[in-house]
Amino acid sequence: xxxxxxxxxxxxxxxxxxxxxxxxxxxxxxxxxxxxxxxxxxxxxxxxxxxxxxxxxxxxxxxxxxxxxxxxxxxxxxxxxxxxxxxxxxxxxxxxxxxxxxxxxxxxxxxxxxxxxxxxxxxxxxxxxxxxxxxxxxxxxxxxxxxxxxxxxxxxxxxxxxxxxxxxxxxxxxxxxxxxxxxxxxxxxxxxxxxxxxxxxxxxxxxxxxxxxxxxxxxxxxxxxxxxxxxxxxxxxxxxxxxxxxxxxxxxxxxxxxxxxxxxxxxxxxxxxxxxx
Amino acid sequence: xxxxxxxxxxxxxxxxxxxxxxxxxxxxxxxxxxxxxxxxxxxxxxxxxxxxxxxxxxxxxxxxxxxxxxxxxxxxxxxxxxxxxxxxxxxxxxxxxxxxxxxxxxxxxxxxxxxxxxxxxxxxxxxxxxxxxxxxxxxxxxxxxxxxxxxxxxxxxxxxxxxxxxxxxxxxxxxxxxxxxxxxxxxxxxxxxxxxxxxxxxxxxxxxxxxxxxxxxxxxxxxxxxxxxxxxxxxxxxxxxxxxxxxxxxxxxxxxxxxxxxxxxxxxxxxxxxxxxxxxxxxxxxxxxxxxxxxxxxxxxxxxxxxxxxxxxxxxxxxxxxxxxxxxxxxxxxxxxxxx
Numbered sequence: 001x002x003x004x005x006x007x008x009x010x011x012x013x014x015x016x017x018x019x020x021x022x023x024x025x026x027x028x029x030x031x032x033x034x035x036x037x038x039x040x041x042x043x044x045x046x047x048x049x050x051x052x053x054x055x056x057x058x059x060x061x062x063x064x065x066x067x068x069x070x071x072x073x074x075x076x077x078x079x080x081x082x083x084x085x086x087x088x089x090x091x092x093x094x095x096x097x098x099x100x101x102x103x104x105x106x107x108x109x110x111x112x113x114x115x116x117x118x119x120x121x122x123x124x125x126x127x128x129x130x131x132x133x134x135x136x137x138x139x140x141x142x143x144x145x146x147x148x149x150x151x152x153x154x155x156x157x158x159x160x161x162x163x164x165x166x167x168x169x170x171x172x173x174x175x176x177x178x179x180x181x182x183x184x185x186x187x188x189x190x191x192x193x194x195x196x197x198x199x200x201x202x203x204x205x206x207x208x209x210x211x212x213x214x215x216x217x218x219x220x221x222x223x224x225x226x227x228x229x230x231x232x233x234x235x236x237x238x239x240x241x242x243x244x245x246x247x248x249x250x251x252x253x254x255x256x257x258x259x260x261x262x263x264x265x266x267x268x269x270x271x272x273x274x275x276x277x
Numbered sequence: 278x279x280x281x282x283x284x285x286x287x288x289x290x291x292x293x294x295x296x297x298x299x300x301x302x303x304x305x306x307x308x309x310x311x312x313x314x315x316x317x318x319x320x321x322x323x324x325x326x327x328x329x330x331x332x333x334x335x336x337x338x339x340x341x342x343x344x345x346x347x348x349x350x351x352x353x354x355x356x357x358x359x360x361x362x363x364x365x366x367x368x369x370x371x372x373x374x375x376x377x378x379x380x381x382x383x384x385x386x387x388x389x390x391x392x393x394x395x396x397x398x399x400x401x402x403x404x405x406x407x408x409x410x411x412x413x414x415x416x417x418x419x420x421x422x423x424x425x426x427x428x429x430x431x432x433x434x435x436x437x438x439x440x441x442x443x444x445x446x447x448x449x450x451x452x453x454x455x456x457x458x459x460x461x462x463x464x465x466x467x468x469x470x471x472x473x474x475x476x477x478x479x480x481x482x483x484x485x486x487x488x489x490x491x492x493x494x495x496x497x498x499x500x501x502x503x504x505x506x507x508x509x510x511x512x513x514x515x516x517x518x519x520x521x522x523x524x525x526x527x528x529x530x531x532x533x534x535x536x537x538x539x540x541x542x543x544x545x546x547x548x549x550x551x552x553x554x555x556x557x558x559x560x561x562x563x564x565x566x567x568x569x570x571x572x573x574x575x576x577x578x579x580x581x582x583x584x585x586x587x588x589x590x591x592x593x594x595x596x597x598x599x600x601x602x603x604x605x606x607x608x609x610x611x612x613x614x615x616x617x
Binding site: 013015018019020027095096097100126127128129130131132134135136138139140144145146147148163166167168169170171172173174175176177178181228229230231232233234235236237238240241243244245246247248249250253254255257258259261262264265268270271272 | 289417472473569
């Protein structure tokens with residue numbers, strides 16, 4: 001049985017470059033490049049591998065501003081079959097609850113054309129860092145929920161069963177889930193392939209479908225900021241620790257530098273001379 | 278009086294995740310500010326609940342909501358979210374807190390969706406706004422470059438997952454008791470997700486949480502073998518070895534040693550950063566250490582901006598020098614004791 005996967009892709013700012021303007025206290029967004037959320041690329045790769053093995057189709061879905069089309073174009077370059085961009089002013093300011101509301105409606109429409117077996121997301125986005133969209137979609141669409149997958153063990157497409165290892169703090173567990181399922185993928189799950197030239201060329205011709213709120217079945221009140229229970233009350237830069245005392249080892253010797261630090265620690269009541277040996 | 282402040286106890290049989298007890302400490306503080314009560318929620322097959330309930334009371338819970346059903350062991354998100362959502366609908370807690378662990382995030386996201394309420398992930402600070410009574414949930418965003426305070430004004434419960442290791446374990450009061458509210462939730466007979474196998478982490482467990490001293494190595498360590506001397510230094514200090522993401526990605530140490538945004542958050546008494554440049558993602562996980570010592574050969578390394586004591590120099594000379602110096606001091610102390 002061929003598998004139809006919907007992969008959710010988010011365009012995010014390159015977070016290593018995001019800063020707070022110390023004067024205004026607001027986010028400096030200008031000049032920050034956008035990238036595909038790196039975990040979502042692992043989700044795309046997972047879908048591609050399943051298609052390589054079992055056949056079927058992959059639909060990429062993204063919600064964001066019109067320029068998020070770039071990310072979908074790149075994903076098409078990996079050989080994804082269809083791409084849908086969910087874009088509408090009404091979606092702006094959505095928290096994860098309002099996001100999954102809109103995405104779920106879009107996935108229902110996609111499923112109306114062709115039933116969906118898997119919804120695959122990255123484990124979290126690097127800007128929001130919440131990891132809440134995958135499980136939220138599982139609940140809204142009544143899918144089996146398997147998150148933080150570190151290894152896809154097997155898919156029995158005829159029986160409609162997927163097995164995957166997930167990473168916990170105290171170990172790993174192997175889960176078996178009935179399809180349709182929502183999966184979230186971690187970076188250890190796979191290595192991302194390079195887009196092939198023929199796929200990239202083919203991608204440049206493919207149309208990206210753009211859907212607004214009128215193209216999906218939604219109620220306005222549940223969308224965007226209006227449909228979001230959470231509010232950002234304030235944003236600020238992390239408190240900075242004071243720069244302390246710097247010792248240049250070359251000015252004396254490694255031994256003297258080490259002794260100096262141990263003396264400072266001892267002055268602050270931290271000693272290791274219990275003679276426990 | 279506001280509804281209770283709930284903490285969902287994450288457990289594997291009788292063994293609970295430390296973060297759950299850390300959260301009971303916060304729950305007691307928040308409940309105090311709200312004139313409500315801290316409560317523990319224990320979901321399982323019912324077999325281990327006595328032990329966990331006792332612990333929950335000793336860590337400050339006034340009430341334990343114990344839901345027992347065979348489908349709740351082992352943990353899978355589906356039945357757990359059904360059971361937790363049903364309890365929340367019945368008892369209307371003001372706040373639900375969970376550890377920001379794999380399972381905690383998994384469960385919290387599902388339940389918040391079912392309850393159509395707000396959820397703030399991975400909080401590092403929680404407080405009640407004295408005027409509005411709202412939970413102010415502060416969390417890092419954009420890879421730790423920014424902190425955001427999130428509120429959930431119009432929906433209840435207010436839900437948050439909280440990063441392990443950020444808050445201290447509360448003092449346990451042995452013998453404390455409380456009210457047990459037991460229930461047997463009705464869950465769908467047919468579960469769609471099953472756990473087939475569980476492989477616990479190997480025994481040589483690195484416990485970064487609760488360690489008083491962490492000696493962490495970064496890319497400057499250059500190879501796996503060089504971590505041996507960090508282990509020696511950590512042993513002399515009664516501590517454990519940590520690592521930056523760079524060292525973990527290079528394959529020199531396992532990910533269980535990793536400190537930082539994508540690793541663990543730690544707050545030891547002494548953190549020694551060796552050959553770690555101090556990228557924001559690493560700093561996010563260790564900046565709450567009491568004292569930070571940095572060793573790096575690059576005088577411009579950002580780690581020096583947050584270090585209490587920084588040594589600019591060759592770590593391959595300095596780490597052995599530290600080991601020698603500590604042994605010398607121990608011998609000196611031993612000799613003094615022997616003389617007495």
